[in-house]
Amino acid sequence: MARVKKGVNAIKNRRNTLRKVKGYRHGRSTKERQANEAIFHAGTYAFAHRRDKKGDFRRLWNVRMSAILKEGGLSYSKFINQLKKSNVALDRKILSEIAQTNPETFKKIVETLARP
Secondary structure: OOOOOOHHHHHHHHHHHHHHOOOOOHHHHOOHHHHHHHHHHHHHHHHHHHHHHHHHHHHHHHHHHHHHHHHOOOOHHHHHHHHHHOOOOOOHHHHHHHHHHOHHHHHHHHHHHHOO
């Protein structure tokens, strides 16, 4: 069987790894073993933080709505309760967008919930 030298592939793999860690500090940007470790951890953090981002945005939407609702003398929790009781299909993202861009429209929504 013929001898297989893998120098070309090893250099290619090393180059690709080191490109991914460009800009990292110390040995993580120059040493292959530390770079592989850094890539592994970076991927783990990225996965977890993609999930965290969804919660962060939900909190932001709640704060935006709460700020406008406080002006009208209504708490956020009571507003959400009224939404659910009246079967309004708007979610928090859309409601906060309306509250931020069109406060008059949002106040009309709040008024219609208070009527029944």
